[in-house]
Amino acid sequence: MSTDQTDDPRFAAVEQLEWFGLSGYAARTFVALASLGTGTARAISEVSEVPRTRVYDAIDELHDWGLVDIQQSSPKEFWAISAETVGRTFEHEFQQHANRLRTALDDLEPVDHRAEQRGVWTVDGETAITTRILEFFEGADDEIVYMTVEELLTEEILEGLAAAADRGVSIKLGGVSQPVQDRIQDVIPEATLFESLWVWSETAAGRLMMVDGTQTLVSARVTDAAATPASPRSETAIWGMGNSNSLVVILRAIFTWRLEAVTSE
Amino acid sequence: MSTDQTDDPRFAAVEQLEWFGLSGYAARTFVALASLGTGTARAISEVSEVPRTRVYDAIDELHDWGLVDIQQSSPKEFWAISAETVGRTFEHEFQQHANRLRTALDDLEPVDHRAEQRGVWTVDGETAITTRILEFFEGADDEIVYMTVEELLTEEILEGLAAAADRGVSIKLGGVSQPVQDRIQDVIPEATLFESLWVWSETAAGRLMMVDGTQTLVSARVTDAAATPASPRSETAIWGMGNSNSLVVILRAIFTWRLEAVTSE
DNA sequence: GTTTTTTGTGATTAATCGGGTGACAATACT
DNA sequence: AGTATTGTCACCCGATTAATCACAAAAAAC
Numbered sequence: 001m002s003t004d005q006t007d008d009p010r011f012a013a014v015e016q017l018e019w020f021g022l023s024g025y026a027a028r029t030f031v032a033l034a035s036l037g038t039g040t041a042r043a044i045s046e047v048s049e050v051p052r053t054r055v056y057d058a059i060d061e062l063h064d065w066g067l068v069d070i071q072q073s074s075p076k077e078f079w080a081i082s083a084e085t086v087g088r089t090f091e092h093e094f095q096q097h098a099n100r101l102r103t104a105l106d107d108l109e110p111v112d113h114r115a116e117q118r119g120v121w122t123v124d125g126e127t128a129i130t131t132r133i134l135e136f137f138e139g140a141d142d143e144i145v146y147m148t149v150e151e152l153l154t155e156e157i158l159e160g161l162a163a164a165a166d167r168g169v170s171i172k173l174g175g176v177s178q179p180v181q182d183r184i185q186d187v188i189p190e191a192t193l194f195e196s197l198w199v200w201s202e203t204a205a206g207r208l209m210m211v212d213g214t215q216t217l218v219s220a221r222v223t224d225a226a227a228t229p230a231s232p233r234s235e236t237a238i239w240g241m242g243n244s245n246s247l248v249v250i251l252r253a254i255f256t257w258r259l260e261a262v263t264s265e
Numbered sequence: 266m267s268t269d270q271t272d273d274p275r276f277a278a279v280e281q282l283e284w285f286g287l288s289g290y291a292a293r294t295f296v297a298l299a300s301l302g303t304g305t306a307r308a309i310s311e312v313s314e315v316p317r318t319r320v321y322d323a324i325d326e327l328h329d330w331g332l333v334d335i336q337q338s339s340p341k342e343f344w345a346i347s348a349e350t351v352g353r354t355f356e357h358e359f360q361q362h363a364n365r366l367r368t369a370l371d372d373l374e375p376v377d378h379r380a381e382q383r384g385v386w387t388v389d390g391e392t393a394i395t396t397r398i399l400e401f402f403e404g405a406d407d408e409i410v411y412m413t414v415e416e417l418l419t420e421e422i423l424e425g426l427a428a429a430a431d432r433g434v435s436i437k438l439g440g441v442s443q444p445v446q447d448r449i450q451d452v453i454p455e456a457t458l459f460e461s462l463w464v465w466s467e468t469a470a471g472r473l474m475m476v477d478g479t480q481t482l483v484s485a486r487v488t489d490a491a492a493t494p495a496s497p498r499s500e501t502a503i504w505g506m507g508n509s510n511s512l513v514v515i516l517r518a519i520f521t522w523r524l525e526a527v528t529s530e
Numbered sequence: 531g532t533t534t535t536t537t538g539t540g541a542t543t544a545a546t547c548g549g550g551t552g553a554c555a556a557t558a559c560t
Numbered sequence: 561a562g563t564a565t566t567g568t569c570a571c572c573c574g575a576t577t578a579a580t581c582a583c584a585a586a587a588a589a590c
Binding site for chain 1: 274275277278280281282284285286296299300328329330331334335336337338342344346347348349350351352353354355356357359362363365366367368369370371372373384385386387388389390392393396397400504
Binding site: 053056075 | 537
């Protein structure tokens with residue numbers, strides 16, 4: 001009827017606040033207060049459906065985060081900071097922790113990441129896969145072969161490719177339609193474009209990558225019900241590294257063979 | 266002896282990962298794996314002291330976040346992404362949620378924040394107070410009077426003042442020593458500087474703000490044991506808004522009186 | 531000034547979640 | 561074959577959070 005839809009801004013806001021680590025009560029209290037601007041425990045309880053007696057705890061929590069100010073009167077009144085300021089507060093907090101994390105990890109990680117030989121690894125989720133691909137692109141010295149369905153050829157990926165091209169890496173890109181090809185020639189003029197190497201199976205289309213002939217990744221898109229906090233597990237990928245790596249060997253064979261066929265036509 | 270110090274990078278990394286919402290096991294597992302680069306459940310369990318049987322759950326959690334890739338062999342092997350990439354992953358995730366939160370709050374917040382009349386509000390914690398002050402600075406049209414102990418005159422605050430000055434707001438700044446005054450004249454030449462209006466009580470020194478003669482804030486620093494997630498509750502402040510607001514009335518009286526005395530000397 | 535309502539605090543219970551341990555079948559090693 | 565390792569499950573415990581209630585202090589109404 002009135003508030004059962006999932007695209008209700010109130011619901012969305014609560015969801016996000018909880019993601020940032022607030023308790024459910026605190027989140028709902030803040031949202032209520034934000035739409036009131038100012039209010040007493042009773043008023044908040046009425047619009048948020050948080051038990052009145054627990055509004056006080058919720059407010060304490062919010063006050064500790066600096067999201068709510070308190071007026072010491074009776075009845076107490078509460079005041080929510082602006083949406084703008086909420087963003088800034090979390091940003092602050094986030095940067096703080098991100099920096100500490102980064103330096104801590106740097107301090108303990110004396111590992112060469114570019115060395116694996118045996119083994120095929122799996123990654124799930126579109127964002128995680130994209131991240132991994134970008135990482136490979138950054139390490140590319142010589143050549144990138146990349147084949148993808150168009151929906152997955154995002155701005156991010158294009159930037160990664162362009163950056164590599166600027167470093168002098170040769171780009172071979174396939175699987176995109178004519179209109180998109182034109183656009184790419186514009187952004188990365190150095191890139192070689194080729195038609196799909198084979199008929200991309202319609203249903204499970206994904207992407208296919210080879211860097212410097214030694215690192216390869218293949219992904220397929222799947223329909224999966226289970227959604228996780230970080231990733232909408234809709235794509236799944238495997239990758240391998242090193243000259244003798246089995247996945248690398250196979251894909252290199254295919255790519256080399258088909259690419260020669262295509263580019264020499 | 267070996268690992269009981271709080272500045273151990275491993276400990277710090279675990280702490281931060283937990284802040285981002287990972288379980289303790291997942292955090293310790295990741296740190297162990299990060300320093301190994303690659304490893305089996307057993308190896309991880311040995312260096313992280315996570316029960317071996319629980320390493321698998323932890324890895325699942327990390328895999329969902331896209332922080333760890335899995336090799337489907339027996340024994341399974343796990344692979345941690347680089348420190349650099351961890352940062353990027355969380356950044357992504359964070360921006361996602363921050364944006365959703367911001368738009369959701371904007372969608373429901375039709376509140377004029379510049380309107381309160383009665384009431385004196387309290388804020389605790391240096392960061393929260395600074396945030397509030399910057400908010401006031403941004404809304405300033407005419408004049409900012411700001412008096413502070415030097416430790417609290419941060420870069421942020423100076424930027425806020427400079428931005429206001431650029432908008433044509435007149436700045437009156439007090440309570441800082443000669444060397445710092447020189448620096449300020451450099452950054453904000455338009456600012457009027459004045460000596461402390463009165464002897465700033467040594468112990469409970471803090472800050473004192475008035476914007477456009479209608480918004481005021483006073484803070485004092487306190488020694489408090491209770492530290493909160495967001496803020497090291499070391500400073501506490503009250504603020505009020507509106508012409509008839511009691512705090513405003515009092516501070517305006519003081520400021521006007523003393524400022525005239527000082528600036529006309 | 532007394533009654534009645536409202537307000538703030540604290541205690542209590544139930545449910546959920548993460549930490550910790552062990553049983554056990556499947557798998558690899560000898 | 562027999563032994564050791566590995567991965568999955570199920571269980572228990574303690575901490576946290578949601579949810580309700582009891583009650584004293586404070587306002588408001590009479």
